[in-house]
Amino acid sequence: MNSTVHSDPLLAYSWFPQSESLYxxxxxxxxxxxxxxxxxxxxxxxxxxxxxxxxTYSSITSHKLKQDFDIHTVSMVQAFVSLYILWPTLSxxxxxxxxxxxxxxxSMVAALSCGYFVWDLAVCIMNFRLYGLEFFAHAIxxxxxxxMALRPCCQSWVGKYLIYEASxxxxxxxxxxxxxxxxxxxxxxxxxxxxxxAANGLCLLLVFFVVRxxxxxxxxxxxxRQILKAWELLPTYRAVGLLALNIVLTLLNYLWFYKMxxxxxxxxxxxxKD
Numbered sequence: 001m002n003s004t005v006h007s008d009p010l011l012a013y014s015w016f017p018q019s020e021s022l023y024x025x026x027x028x029x030x031x032x033x034x035x036x037x038x039x040x041x042x043x044x045x046x047x048x049x050x051x052x053x054x055x056t057y058s059s060i061t062s063h064k065l066k067q068d069f070d071i072h073t074v075s076m077v078q079a080f081v082s083l084y085i086l087w088p089t090l091s092x093x094x095x096x097x098x099x100x101x102x103x104x105x106x107s108m109v110a111a112l113s114c115g116y117f118v119w120d121l122a123v124c125i126m127n128f129r130l131y132g133l134e135f136f137a138h139a140i141x142x143x144x145x146x147x148m149a150l151r152p153c154c155q156s157w158v159g160k161y162l163i164y165e166a167s168x169x170x171x172x173x174x175x176x177x178x179x180x181x182x183x184x185x186x187x188x189x190x191x192x193x194x195x196x197x198a199a200n201g202l203c204l205l206l207v208f209f210v211v212r213x214x215x216x217x218x219x220x221x222x223x224x225r226q227i228l229k230a231w232e233l234l235p236t237y238r239a240v241g242l243l244a245l246n247i248v249l250t251l252l253n254y255l256w257f258y259k260m261x262x263x264x265x266x267x268x269x270x271x272x273k274d
Contacts, residue, residue: 007103007104007105008026008104008105008107008108009108010028010029010108011025011026011104011108013028014026014027014028015027015028022102022107022150022151022152023150025107026107026108026110026111026150027111029108029111029112029115030111030112030114030115030118031115032115033111033112033113033114033115033116034115034116034118034119035115036115037074037077037078037115037116037119038119040073040074040077041070041071041074041119041123044073044077045069045070045071045073045074045077046066046070048073049069049070049073053069053176053180053190055188056180056186056188056189056190057069059186059187059188060185060186061185062185064127064130065179065183065185065186067127067130068130068179069176069179071123071127072172072175072176073172074119075168075172076168076169076172078116078165078168079165079166079168079169079172080169081112082109082112082113082116082162082165083162083163083165083166085108085109085112086109086158086159086162086163087159088105088159089105089106089109089158089159089160090159090160090163092106092156092159093156094156094160094222095226096156097226097230097233098153098154098155098156098157098223098226098227098230098234099153099230099233099234100152100230100233101152101155101156102152102155103155106149106155106156106158106159107149107150107152107155109158109159109162110146110147110149110150110155110158111146111150113142113146113158113162114143114146114147114150117139117142117143117146118143120139120142120143121136121139121140121143123139124136124139134252134255137248137252138249138252141245141248141249142249144241144245145161145242145245145246145249146158148238148241148242151238153234153238153242154223154226154227154242157219157223160219161216161219163211163215164211164212164216164253166207166211167204167207167208167211167212170200170203170204170207170208171204171208173200173204174200174201174204177192177196177197177200180192201264201267204260205257205260205261205264208253208256208257208260209257212253212257213253213254213257216250216253217250220246220247220250223246224243224246227239227242227243
């Protein structure tokens with residue numbers, strides 16, 4: 001099922017415009033998105049960080065920490081890009097057949113997200129000691145889900161799950177604040193106003209809880225119901241794989257939220273003691 005209401009403005013640049021395969025017709029978007037994020041990582045992020053953080057960033061001698069700054073900046077860019085492109089897809093009804101529905105705009109969102117998660121996976125592999133198994137698993141799971149959306153499969157849910165990215169800017173700001181104020185590898189530390197730290201922390205907890213815990217849990221129940229309803233139309237490996245990966249990604253969200261709450265409790269206790 002294809003909807004003409006949701007169109008892809010980048011489809012005119014497709015390398016395989018006549019192909020019936022969504023992988024081929026949207027391949028250019030996957031490749032261009034990957035190249036874009038590599039360019040942001042290598043060329044743009046260092047410039048942004050020098051402008052925003054000045055000598056604090058320039059004086060960092062640790063290659064890993066500098067890389068971490070640049071990677072978080074790419075993540076910040078991706079969050080705003082995702083929120084911009086997914087907005088029109090939120091109007092797609094929730095009750096569409098997950099095994100047959102597709103449209104070119106949702107395909108574009110999935111393809112552009114694939115390009116980012118290919119970059120993300122490469123970063124997690126090259127910096128495995130820095131990011132560990134959690135982020136590696138998240139990168140693989142997210143990439144697999146977006147690739148499955150181009151089968152098509154569960155495509156009407158792409159934008160509805162990418163709304164998770166609303167919490168990413170607050171996560172990154174929180175990380176910047178921690179590094180600027182307490183990292184042992186930064187010699188020229190910066191003072192961050194307590195009100196900014198507290199406001200961002202509260203926004204982080206609130207937005208993360210609403211979009212990833214509350215909405216994420218509800219969306220999972222609705223999606224599971226639709227997958228079971230369309231079970232005979234989906235290959236068993238695909239249905240089982242999507243359900244399993246969705247559970248893993250959801251558990252990661254719960255784990256990260258638990259860690260955030262614990263950190264917030266420790267900071268509150270320390271502030272009270274001081």
